[in-house]
Amino acid sequence: MSTPSAATTSRWRTLTHHHLFWPVAVLVALLLVNVPFTPDFFSIKMTDGHLYGSLVSIVLFGSPLILVAVGMTLVIATGGIDLSVGAVVAITGALTCSYISDQADQNALSGVFLAMGIGLVAAVVCGLWNGFLVARMGIQPIIATLIIMVAGRGVAQLITDGQIITINSEPYKLIGGGYWLTLPFSIFVVAVVVAVTVALTRRTALGLLVESVGGNAEASRLVGIRSRRIKIMVYVFCALCAGIAGLMISSNTSAADGNNAGLWIELDAILAVVIGGTSLLGGRFSIGGTVIGALVIQTLTTTIYTIGVPTQTNLVFKAAVVIVVCLLQSPKFRAKVFGAKFGPKSGAASGGSAATEPAKTVTTAEAAPKMEVS
Amino acid sequence: AKEDGGGTGGSSGGGGDKKITLGFSQVGSESGWRSANTDSIKSAAKEAGYNLKFSDAQQKQENQISAIRSYIAQKVDVIAFSPVVVTGWDAVLKEAKAAKIPVILTDRSVETKDESLFVTLVGSDFTDEGRRAAKILEKVLEKAGHKGKVKIAQLEGTTGAAPAIERAKGFKEVMDAEHKDDWKIVVSQTGDFTRAGGKQVMAAFLQSNPDIDVLFAHNDDMGIGAIQAIEAAGKKPGKDILIVTVDGVKDGFIAMSEGKINAIVECNPLLGPQLMEVVQTVKDGGTVDRWIKTKESDFMQDQAKDALPTRKY
Amino acid sequence: MSATTQTPTAPDSRTTPPSKLATLLGDRRLPVLVTATLFLAMYIAGLSRYQNYGFGEPQVFLNLFIDNGYLLVAAVGATFVILSGGIDLSVGSVIGFTTMFTAWLVERQGMPLPLAVLLALGVGAFGGFLMGYVIHNFEIQPFIVTLAGLFLFRGLCLVISKESISIGDSSVSSLAQTRVSLGLGELSIGAIAALVVIAVAFYVLHYTRFGRRVYAIGGNEQSAMLMGLPQGRTKIAVYTVSGFCSALAGLLFMLYIQSGDPLHAVGMELDAIAATVIGGTLLTGGSGYVIGTLFGVLVLGLIKSLIQFEGTLSSWWTKIATGVLLCAFILIQRAMTARKKT
Amino acid sequence: MAEPRPVLEMTGIVKEFPGVRALSGVDFRLFPGEIHALMGENGAGKSTLIKVLTGVYSLDGGTITLDGKSVRFASPLQAQQAGINTVYQEVNLCPNLSVAENIFIGREPTRFGRIQWKRMRKEAAELVDRLGLDIDVSAPLSAYPLAVQQLVAIVRSVSTGDGEGQGTKVLVLDEPTSSLDRDEVLELFRLMRRLKDDGVAILFVSHFLDQIYEICDRMTVLRNGTLVGEHMVSDLDQVGLIELMIGKELGKLEELHEHQLRADVGETLLHAEGLGRTGGIAPFDLEIKKGEVVGLAGLLGSGRTELARLLFGADQPDSGKVTVDGKQVPMNAPNDAIGAGVAFCSENRKAEGLVPDLTVRENIILALQAARGWTRPIPAAQRDELVAKYIKALDIRPANPEARVGQLSGGNQQKVLLARWLITQPRLLILDEPTRGIDIGAKAEIQKLVVSLSEDGMSVLYIAAELEEVLRLSHTIGVLRDRKLVARLTNGPEITTSKILETIASGEHQ
Numbered sequence A: 001m002s003t004p005s006a007a008t009t010s011r012w013r014t015l016t017h018h019h020l021f022w023p024v025a026v027l028v029a030l031l032l033v034n035v036p037f038t039p040d041f042f043s044i045k046m047t048d049g050h051l052y053g054s055l056v057s058i059v060l061f062g063s064p065l066i067l068v069a070v071g072m073t074l075v076i077a078t079g080g081i082d083l084s085v086g087a088v089v090a091i092t093g094a095l096t097c098s099y100i101s102d103q104a105d106q107n108a109l110s111g112v113f114l115a116m117g118i119g120l121v122a123a124v125v126c127g128l129w130n131g132f133l134v135a136r137m138g139i140q141p142i143i144a145t146l147i148i149m150v151a152g153r154g155v156a157q158l159i160t161d162g163q164i165i166t167i168n169s170e171p172y173k174l175i176g177g178g179y180w181l182t183l184p185f186s187i188f189v190v191a192v193v194v195a196v197t198v199a200l201t202r203r204t205a206l207g208l209l210v211e212s213v214g215g216n217a218e219a220s221r222l223v224g225i226r227s228r229r230i231k232i233m234v235y236v237f238c239a240l241c242a243g244i245a246g247l248m249i250s251s252n253t254s255a256a257d258g259n260n261a262g263l264w265i266e267l268d269a270i271l272a273v274v275i276g277g278t279s280l281l282g283g284r285f286s287i288g289g290t291v292i293g294a295l296v297i298q299t300l301t302t303t304i305y306t307i308g309v310p311t312q313t314n315l316v317f318k319a320a321v322v323i324v325v326c327l328l329q330s331p332k333f334r335a336k337v338f339g340a341k342f343g344p345k346s347g348a349a350s351g352g353s354a355a356t357e358p359a360k361t362v363t364t365a366e367a368a369p370k371m372e373v374s
Numbered sequence B: 001a002k003e004d005g006g007g008t009g010g011s012s013g014g015g016g017d018k019k020i021t022l023g024f025s026q027v028g029s030e031s032g033w034r035s036a037n038t039d040s041i042k043s044a045a046k047e048a049g050y051n052l053k054f055s056d057a058q059q060k061q062e063n064q065i066s067a068i069r070s071y072i073a074q075k076v077d078v079i080a081f082s083p084v085v086v087t088g089w090d091a092v093l094k095e096a097k098a099a100k101i102p103v104i105l106t107d108r109s110v111e112t113k114d115e116s117l118f119v120t121l122v123g124s125d126f127t128d129e130g131r132r133a134a135k136i137l138e139k140v141l142e143k144a145g146h147k148g149k150v151k152i153a154q155l156e157g158t159t160g161a162a163p164a165i166e167r168a169k170g171f172k173e174v175m176d177a178e179h180k181d182d183w184k185i186v187v188s189q190t191g192d193f194t195r196a197g198g199k200q201v202m203a204a205f206l207q208s209n210p211d212i213d214v215l216f217a218h219n220d221d222m223g224i225g226a227i228q229a230i231e232a233a234g235k236k237p238g239k240d241i242l243i244v245t246v247d248g249v250k251d252g253f254i255a256m257s258e259g260k261i262n263a264i265v266e267c268n269p270l271l272g273p274q275l276m277e278v279v280q281t282v283k284d285g286g287t288v289d290r291w292i293k294t295k296e297s298d299f300m301q302d303q304a305k306d307a308l309p310t311r312k313y
Numbered sequence C: 001m002s003a004t005t006q007t008p009t010a011p012d013s014r015t016t017p018p019s020k021l022a023t024l025l026g027d028r029r030l031p032v033l034v035t036a037t038l039f040l041a042m043y044i045a046g047l048s049r050y051q052n053y054g055f056g057e058p059q060v061f062l063n064l065f066i067d068n069g070y071l072l073v074a075a076v077g078a079t080f081v082i083l084s085g086g087i088d089l090s091v092g093s094v095i096g097f098t099t100m101f102t103a104w105l106v107e108r109q110g111m112p113l114p115l116a117v118l119l120a121l122g123v124g125a126f127g128g129f130l131m132g133y134v135i136h137n138f139e140i141q142p143f144i145v146t147l148a149g150l151f152l153f154r155g156l157c158l159v160i161s162k163e164s165i166s167i168g169d170s171s172v173s174s175l176a177q178t179r180v181s182l183g184l185g186e187l188s189i190g191a192i193a194a195l196v197v198i199a200v201a202f203y204v205l206h207y208t209r210f211g212r213r214v215y216a217i218g219g220n221e222q223s224a225m226l227m228g229l230p231q232g233r234t235k236i237a238v239y240t241v242s243g244f245c246s247a248l249a250g251l252l253f254m255l256y257i258q259s260g261d262p263l264h265a266v267g268m269e270l271d272a273i274a275a276t277v278i279g280g281t282l283l284t285g286g287s288g289y290v291i292g293t294l295f296g297v298l299v300l301g302l303i304k305s306l307i308q309f310e311g312t313l314s315s316w317w318t319k320i321a322t323g324v325l326l327c328a329f330i331l332i333q334r335a336m337t338a339r340k341k342t
Numbered sequence D: 001m002a003e004p005r006p007v008l009e010m011t012g013i014v015k016e017f018p019g020v021r022a023l024s025g026v027d028f029r030l031f032p033g034e035i036h037a038l039m040g041e042n043g044a045g046k047s048t049l050i051k052v053l054t055g056v057y058s059l060d061g062g063t064i065t066l067d068g069k070s071v072r073f074a075s076p077l078q079a080q081q082a083g084i085n086t087v088y089q090e091v092n093l094c095p096n097l098s099v100a101e102n103i104f105i106g107r108e109p110t111r112f113g114r115i116q117w118k119r120m121r122k123e124a125a126e127l128v129d130r131l132g133l134d135i136d137v138s139a140p141l142s143a144y145p146l147a148v149q150q151l152v153a154i155v156r157s158v159s160t161g162d163g164e165g166q167g168t169k170v171l172v173l174d175e176p177t178s179s180l181d182r183d184e185v186l187e188l189f190r191l192m193r194r195l196k197d198d199g200v201a202i203l204f205v206s207h208f209l210d211q212i213y214e215i216c217d218r219m220t221v222l223r224n225g226t227l228v229g230e231h232m233v234s235d236l237d238q239v240g241l242i243e244l245m246i247g248k249e250l251g252k253l254e255e256l257h258e259h260q261l262r263a264d265v266g267e268t269l270l271h272a273e274g275l276g277r278t279g280g281i282a283p284f285d286l287e288i289k290k291g292e293v294v295g296l297a298g299l300l301g302s303g304r305t306e307l308a309r310l311l312f313g314a315d316q317p318d319s320g321k322v323t324v325d326g327k328q329v330p331m332n333a334p335n336d337a338i339g340a341g342v343a344f345c346s347e348n349r350k351a352e353g354l355v356p357d358l359t360v361r362e363n364i365i366l367a368l369q370a371a372r373g374w375t376r377p378i379p380a381a382q383r384d385e386l387v388a389k390y391i392k393a394l395d396i397r398p399a400n401p402e403a404r405v406g407q408l409s410g411g412n413q414q415k416v417l418l419a420r421w422l423i424t425q426p427r428l429l430i431l432d433e434p435t436r437g438i439d440i441g442a443k444a445e446i447q448k449l450v451v452s453l454s455e456d457g458m459s460v461l462y463i464a465a466e467l468e469e470v471l472r473l474s475h476t477i478g479v480l481r482d483r484k485l486v487a488r489l490t491n492g493p494e495i496t497t498s499k500i501l502e503t504i505a506s507g508e509h510q
């Protein structure tokens, strides 16, 4: 079967079966939805020496979510979950801003760096605590991280005394709200963090070990993986990412809001991870998928604002999109609705091997249930 | 029982002495405004020498109800609370009434058929704030010399929260009655009462409706966030887009004094002293008005510099 | 230490011989006992500290049930789902929706209360059914499906009305104010209903085939399927039960506050999940008892109540204290169960 | 002669997985009252055929007829309701439930909808007893070793119980004997014969040819997903069968039998003194020399696995110490043992061995990588070369390092597990039933491998359910009984299986 049409269909199939195909497709669709409402949605112009446009603001406002979601991906890959990221965002922002606001010269670089250092150290401490509870004490992740989720926001408010701390520091403003080389500076931060994460997980063996711990904890113990250490590491990393996101969020508005900064960001982050194709049960993960997932969520938020959804239906709209995204990603759903063409991968396999009689493969309507080991 | 005063409530020794014990259930600590409100009440109680039982409901009505129940169990002298929502208080207030503990509302009222369930309300009126915002917008437009149609963007508070609903309602009331033809709210979206929300939503507004004339924000924080978004879009807040906000926190006044906000409708959180007066009167058996309004005013840009030093929160 | 492995039931316990004591106490019954003991200890600590403020009155204890009845019912639903190895995040939203929906039906549409109640229960159960259907048939992770449910039901609340609706119906207020005397104190209808739900749930989980199937698919879904258990049907049923319980909790909540409000019960799913887990149920499924959940709810209620009696905490200290108490509780619980195991 | 009508007939069965055609046009028939063996190498498609039959996998082509009616089951439940009871290859029970529940779940005795726990326990105890098992049925299943779990699965499948089940017509047993001892196997066979006399048709899969010849009447042979032939067992001898299975002439089995164990072994490598764990195994002393193969013999539940786990630090001993090369090794976690050069290949590949979502390559390099730490990944070229080498050496099929391990056939999974540890080149390799579920050819390959490893100086602790296997390979044989190491025999011409059995029975060295 080497007719040109067969070749294109098979290429199309390979494409549709790439694990990022559906998330990207949804992202593109969501972006396109905006066009009728905002005709120059894709246009980017120069304003005040930096680029300005919807796409730029999606990336700008989406940066913290991407960061948190990237950290969350690793935690989820080990079979855990981190509910405390929102609180860590708040604590980091609060500490950093309150330190900066105490400075005589808020623009002094050394002071800003020190402040950021303090904030990030606090984040790391939170991560260590979570890791300690999960890995050392063996407490279930949801509950272990719930503690900081509840108490952390209180700590943040304690630091800010319940007020919003406003600061006026140009260097600090750069991280989350400033521009560099005409682009939002946060893009660079995100790029660096994502690159470091990918390098850390795929250039070293960390990714494999994380996936192994998440895939089968007991087997991992028996091959001698120090899963405790790995778990502590991912919780620290996740908290660090949340900390950087906290810096960004507070820098974006030049203010630390102990109560509202990063409120419910954990849910969006988890959502992003799942849309990106990582299973909440642990095991295989995809950083690229997570980044796309976070962009999908941010685009969704922006879309809600731009297309004029009435406030009271915001959530219904969001629910609808989430359901559609998840259904599209479900091989079973695709098989049931679109038939075998978009269905589970078995379709692709049969198309590829010339020996099969196509008539018989069409009946593969149902995906084979995912077998464990057998 | 040992009681450490914690620097706020002052020390107390249970029910023995004659000090008035006031149980106060706060909504939460969701904003700077609310924290200022809490501080005001705590310090006023201390000054008045009351024994304050304070609890924070974390924005949950069920927490407030159980807090009030626990005040009843603790046999406090007076109960005061800022209701999270206006409905659903009858049962617990009846219990308080049965225990003969007078109840004072602060900040906002409750819906009830039985008026005897609470003594008085100390606080402002969100709907009125909306009306006042619309009124002051007239002045702002006049001052800016704006003629003709007015395209308004509205930044709402948390969807479903009373201040958001009522401020929008009051604003619309005046708009529909007096400016039906020339004013129009072209976009309206929630910014969750936060700066980050205000900034993000405004950025999106500016994309979809670049020709907005006026921004009405349900609180200062969203307004401040929006200002940043407007500046990022290369426009001048206060000039290209006229801004009216509600609350009057310090940062709002700073922005106003910089010319970025055109007018602020004050919503005063410092009702502690007023509340303590009422508590004393009620305890002494005196009569009070059903509604004691807080002292509030509206500020235009030119008053900002003078008012700024008086802002404590 | 085996503590780090996810399911202490499966791999490592193969080596412990089933001694008499172990079977009697049962590794899996121990957490419940510990939770109950710790709850008592906490209560006694509160008693000694706040005695002069009336903490010792039996009514304060009974208030725990009155003030947390709805949470108890919601947590029972969550327990079913968690036992089956799933999770339900829509609990809080369904509760909020139920209050709003019933209030709207009764107040705005003039529907008779009993009918509205039935309708609300039906909608809640149907919502759960739908989520279960999607989870099972399209193999989408429960966390996400129920998260969508969370958004959807909260959104529907707001679509019904942004403002709260108070319920003037006289039968509601009389029901809400009815108190059943127990001699030492009194319980509300809501609290009694919650206790009945617990009893029913216990019976269902331990004495019906459905209940055992819930445990089986929580233990290993794949195996349950191969053993010929109707695992799909069971899963859908579990989410339906949870939806129903949430709706029932919503009705109790409505009774508690006599109104519908679109922002009611935000985040209550976390309370329900926390209560379940504190009660000794494993989030990985297959292990736990509904009685544990009862104590889990009581512990959360007691923490709240202790903080209210303390009465000097500022807003943020309230949060911190809640977190610290929760943490202390979990750590002690963990230490006690771990020591018994080795 | 007029054949009776088959109770089950499958024709033209096709099943495809991505990239693999597991079954292409297989025909299979099963008659009432016969025991029918399904034979084939690892990955031939035996388990897949069974899963297609019982509705675990959907059918891509072909028809199934049960009792003359065309059927197609959507789930094992439906198959069960139609009278097909199955024991799948891996133990598929719920570890969190009690033994009694695992036997009865789905058809518990009820009265007015209320489960009768007492009655259930009593009946379960009787059933378990009939198989010669003496266990507490109210204990959770996870408290028992794999072999017991396997027996429980069998008990479940043969007890029709009351309720929905209409009585078994077909019993499917996919490698039920893979970790059973001789006694249990005999017990099982007795049971199978009884069922056969009742007219039940039994489909039996096993890689033990002796067992096939002992119990089966007829066999169907698969190779690479295709049908090679259906024969009466009496018409085909072992050699002929193996040739059918592997598709070529055979020589390697004989090779092994002639193989001579190297006589001399090196000095002491590992010495365990008074190592024990309460509730696990009584304190024991064990010495393993360099290049020595130590076999462990004992009955089911005698504590062989327990002993191995202690040596590896998978469980913490509460007494005794282990020295390697005269240096004491801390025994807190597997890491410590691995650091000292000990490797442990678990018998329970599903729960303790493989990470099903990872690829063959990743599973193979996992142990080596863990030993190197996360900061030092194995260079890609070296990694691929190593993996390719072991895939070839162990003949893992499909020979695709990118395949997900969860999708491999049972025997191939076992080989992956073996490769994982071989690649680390340990000094002491503990193999707990390494040939479980491995076909006859590959089994010989693996045994040859063990011999050659020992010749290269690697020490091996070898556990196998088959005594012959232990006997054939070991220099020394440790005999366990009632979770106690009771004897240590030096292999030689005078040591036979009956001698070992005798030792087990008497519990002391003679």
Ligand SMILES: Nc1ncnc2c1ncn2[C@@H]1O[C@H](COP(=O)(O)OP(=O)(O)OP(=O)(O)O)[C@@H](O)[C@H]1O
Pocket: A368, A371, A374, D017, D018, D020, D021, D022, D040, D041, D042, D043, D044, D045, D046, D047, D048, D049, D089, D397, D398, D406, D407, D408, D409, D410, D411, D412, D437, D439
């Ligand atoms: N879920 C699956 N996905 C993809 N391929 C599979 C799956 N299950 C089985 N296979 C493939 O199908 C083929 C047949 O496997 P099957 O398990 O039927 O072998 P088997 O004859 O039972 O072997 P063994 O004796 O090792 O158990 C193998 O090549 C295997 O890799």
Ligand SMILES: Nc1ncnc2c1ncn2[C@@H]1O[C@H](COP(=O)(O)OP(=O)(O)OP(=O)(O)O)[C@@H](O)[C@H]1O
Pocket: C014, C015, C016, C017, C018, D133, D134, D135, D143, D144, D145, D146, D147, D148, D179, D279, D280, D298, D299, D300, D301, D302, D303, D304, D305, D306, D307, D347, D483
């Ligand atoms: N009647 C029994 N039959 C079998 N095993 C039992 C019995 N009673 C208890 N056991 C369990 O057997 C365990 C020892 O099993 P272990 O796995 O070490 O044995 P084994 O000789 O390796 O058996 P297997 O053939 O299952 O590999 C003990 O810890 C005990 O819990």
Ligand SMILES: [Mg+2]
Pocket: D046, D047, D048, D089, D174, D409, D410, D411
């Ligand atoms: Mg097989």
Ligand SMILES: [Mg+2]
Pocket: D145, D304, D305, D306, D347, D432
């Ligand atoms: Mg064993």
